[in-house]
Amino acid sequence: MPVSEPFPRGLRLTAPAKLNLWLHVNGRREDGYHLLQTVFHLLDWGDRLVLRRREDGRIVRQGGLAEVTEEDDLAIRAARLLQAESGIDAGADIEVEKRIPAGAGLGGGSSDAATVLLGLNRLWGLEWPVRRLAGLGLHLGADVPVFVAGRSAFAEGVGEALTPVDLPEQWYVVVWPGIPVATAAVFQAPELTRNTPALTISALSGTPETRNDLQPVAIRLCPAIGESLAWLSQWGQARMSGSGSAVFLPVVDEDTARGIVRDSAWPAWAVRGVNVSPTLRELEAVPGAP
Numbered sequence: 257m258p259v260s261e262p263f264p265r266g267l268r269l270t271a272p273a274k275l276n277l278w279l280h281v282n283g284r285r286e287d288g289y290h291l292l293q294t295v296f297h298l299l300d301w302g303d304r305l306v307l308r309r310r311e312d313g314r315i316v317r318q319g320g321l322a323e324v325t326e327e328d329d330l331a332i333r334a335a336r337l338l339q340a341e342s343g344i345d346a347g348a349d350i351e352v353e354k355r356i357p358a359g360a361g362l363g364g365g366s367s368d369a370a371t372v373l374l375g376l377n378r379l380w381g382l383e384w385p386v387r388r389l390a391g392l393g394l395h396l397g398a399d400v401p402v403f404v405a406g407r408s409a410f411a412e413g414v415g416e417a418l419t420p421v422d423l424p425e426q427w428y429v430v431v432w433p434g435i436p437v438a439t440a441a442v443f444q445a446p447e448l449t450r451n452t453p454a455l456t457i458s459a460l461s462g463t464p465e466t467r468n469d470l471q472p473v474a475i476r477l478c479p480a481i482g483e484s485l486a487w488l489s490q491w492g493q494a495r496m497s498g499s500g501s502a503v504f505l506p507v508v509d510e511d512t513a514r515g516i517v518r519d520s521a522w523p524a525w526a527v528r529g530v531n532v533s534p535t536l537r538e539l540e541a542v543p544g545a546p
């Protein structure tokens with residue numbers, strides 16, 4: 257009988273998108289980064305990644321965004337960083353089929369990076385604990401740790417201090433006004449309010465008043481966000497995710513979401529918010545998973 261390999265040779269994984277259900281800016285650190293409170297709802301929808309182990313040590317990019325160079329691609333940067341930090345001799349083919357629009361506040365680049373870290377940890381047999389991978393991921397972006405942890409969460413700090421939360425499996429309509437917004441430009445805007453009082457954990461167990469402090473700035477930078485919000489608001493309380501430009505609306509069920517998506521003049525998706533990321537579920541299903 258052939259001896260089974262201890263680690264898989266290849267993995268097919270979803271890199272999920274996220275929504276920031278609300279986002280408060282509570283202050284600014286000396287290094288310019290902002291202190292936030294936010295709730296991340298992970299979605300059961302995202303980019304599709306295929307990772308294959310290589311024995312020649314090369315990290316080879318396949319697919320991905322044409323407008324992003326290999327040096328800037330967060331999926332490739334994540335692979336190179338983990339390779340350097342772990343000292344492993346192996347390499348990988350990294351194939352990314354993009355579905356999440358870039359610069360939409362849906363966390364696509366960060367999720368690609370996190371999924372590469374999780375997948376290569378398995379393919380390379382590194383067995384790093386999640387906490388260590390999340391710490392490495394934070395060097396790539398403030399949003400990377402939540403995708404590594406793989407749980408919908410309340411986040412503080414710059415987004416890295418995570419408390420998992422149990423959210424209802426909510427359907428959403430996500431509308432993308434078609435224009436990317438640069439996160440740094442929103443955080444740098446002089447008119448951004450940076451002094452929302454921090455909510456306490458006990459306030460969070462009730463129904464505190466929430467908003468996205470980045471929304472007014474992003475609408476000024478990209479008026480199409482305001483137009484898509486006004487359109488979506490016909491059906492309820494719509495809001496922008498992260499630093500934009502995507503906006504979302506919670507709805508009662510999948511059929512309602514699909515009906516609104518059909519009517520949208522902008523690219524739109526019917527998506528389901530989940531508590532556990534599809535990446536974690538897919539990794540658990542791989543034979544030999546710990």
Ligand SMILES: C[C@@](CO)(OP(=O)(O)O)[C@H](O)COP(=O)(O)OP(=O)(O)OC[C@H]1O[C@@H](n2ccc(N)nc2=O)[C@H](O)[C@@H]1O
Pocket residue numbers: 276279288289290291292294360361362363364366396397398399400413414415439440443497498499500
């Ligand atoms: C706003 C949020 C909300 O989830 O998401 P997105 O809209 O980008 O998806 C995140 O805080 C974004 O995280 P991420 O996209 O990883 O941002 P990073 O690459 O770390 O930072 C991009 C730039 O945004 C600013 N930045 C980011 C995060 C933060 N807490 N304070 C900041 O001031 C910094 O100027 C930084 O140089």
Ligand SMILES: Nc1ncnc2c1ncn2[C@@H]1O[C@H](COP(=O)(O)OP(=O)(O)O)[C@@H](O)[C@H]1O
Pocket residue numbers: 320321324328329330331352356357358359360361362363364365366368436437439498499500501
């Ligand atoms: N794999 C990637 N996918 C998407 N964007 C990437 C990737 N690698 C680098 N980027 C860069 O990161 C920027 C932010 O992308 P993304 O993380 O998708 O949006 P956001 O920060 O708004 O959630 C993009 O405009 C692009 O220049």
